[in-house]
Amino acid sequence: MAEHPHAALVRRGYEAFVRGDMDTLREIMTADCTHHVPGSHPMAGDFKGQDAVIQMYGRLFEETGGSLNVDLRQIFVDGRGHAVALQHITAERNGKRLDEDGTIVFRVVGDKITDLDQCSADIDKDNDFWT
DSSP: OOOOHHHHHHHHHHHHHHHTOHHHHHHHEEEEEEEEEOSSSTTOEEEESHHHHHHHHHHHHHHTTTOOEEEEEEEEEOSSSEEEEEEEEEEEETTEEEEEEEEEEEEEETTEEEEEEEEESOHHHHHHHHO
16 A cells, blocks of 8 residues: 655655755745644744744754754655654753653645644653753
8 A cells, every 4th residue: 555645745845855855855945834843941932934833943953063863753644635654753952851752743745845844752851951
């Protein structure tokens, strides 16, 4: 059975992210896409527009000295423009280690990602890691 197009799009995005291929990420996101990151730490917030999203991604790698690793575990789709990615994240920063599961809920319109809503298993842990 072939992978659903929305799952394939999300998978392509994860593959590009781990390679640092920001050009591919720009191709698959709308110009006005928004990535919502939960928490009260410096990396949290609503990043609106491709430039802001791509800059935030670059900062994730900078802040972790390139140690950030995102392992895509599974993708669920509803066939109506939503995909949920289950991921495992590891990173090191300032003597701290992040090692947790999370999800991103993607909104897809046509063949582009318009919104990314990140969900964390432990927001307090994230806040501590990023501050």
